[in-house]
Amino acid sequence: MKGDIFSIYEKFVAKNFGQSVYEDALTKAEPHFETRGPFVSPEVYPDGDFITLLDKTLEIVKVPVEQAMILFGRFAFARLAATIPHLMGRYHNSVELLRELDSIIHVEVRKLRQGTNPPKFTFVLGESGAVELVYESERRLYALAQGLILGCADYFAEKVEVERHIHEDGRCTFRLHYDK
Numbered sequence: 001m002k003g004d005i006f007s008i009y010e011k012f013v014a015k016n017f018g019q020s021v022y023e024d025a026l027t028k029a030e031p032h033f034e035t036r037g038p039f040v041s042p043e044v045y046p047d048g049d050f051i052t053l054l055d056k057t058l059e060i061v062k063v064p065v066e067q068a069m070i071l072f073g074r075f076a077f078a079r080l081a082a083t084i085p086h087l088m089g090r091y092h093n094s095v096e097l098l099r100e101l102d103s104i105i106h107v108e109v110r111k112l113r114q115g116t117n118p119p120k121f122t123f124v125l126g127e128s129g130a131v132e133l134v135y136e137s138e139r140r141l142y143a144l145a146q147g148l149i150l151g152c153a154d155y156f157a158e159k160v161e162v163e164r165h166i167h168e169d170g171r172c173t174f175r176l177h178y179d180k
């Protein structure tokens with residue numbers, strides 16, 4: 001997982017629960033990390049270290065993991081977007097961005113840093129104007145994806161209703177209704 005995600009996570013915990021919660025979670029998590037030394041944005045770290053840090057935070061603040069991941073995704077979107085200003089200028093709304101999430105944005109993420117592994121998304125625009133986004137990743141971070149979709153709508157000052165359907169093979173379809 002890219003170091004950016006760890007840095008944004010620290011800001012998320014500090015803002016919502018306080019810097020001391022982050023420090024406590026880090027102290028509890030450290031003995032279980034594969035990583036030695038601080039997490040820095042441009043590097044890539046084991047996913048397991050992120051999950052350990054998340055688990056230790058949630059032990060302290062007692063927020064369910066699903067809810068925490070949605071909140072984190074919502075918080076993270078604008079901060080991730082700020083790392084690709086040269087691309088964000090192309091988009092005026094969520095639909096334009098989601099259409100190119102797989103073919104442009106996550107491709108750029110891979111290009112900027114080897115060793116990252118963003119998920120696969122398939123975009124379908126339905127006749128009624130509803131958008132379907134199909135998510136495929138072995139990480140199965142459905143709640144994180146949902147939070148990022150919400151954060152994307154916040155970014156463009158839109159309202160969105162999200163329906164989510166998890167398939168038996170692990171893929172997940174998000175049906176999105178934007179209210180312009």
Ligand code: HEM
Pocket residue numbers: 001002003004005077080081083084101105106109115116117118119137138139140141144145146148149152
């Ligand atoms: C609504 C829009 C977006 C959605 C739904 C989305 C979804 C996701 C999800 C669910 C992951 C976790 C990895 C996985 O599930 O396998 C991820 C990873 C990532 N995404 Fe996105 N993303 C969005 C926009 C962006 C933007 C704008 C950036 C800007 C740079 C970005 C950069 C990244 C990075 C750096 C990772 C970590 C990849 C890694 O370290 O392996 N994403 N994305």
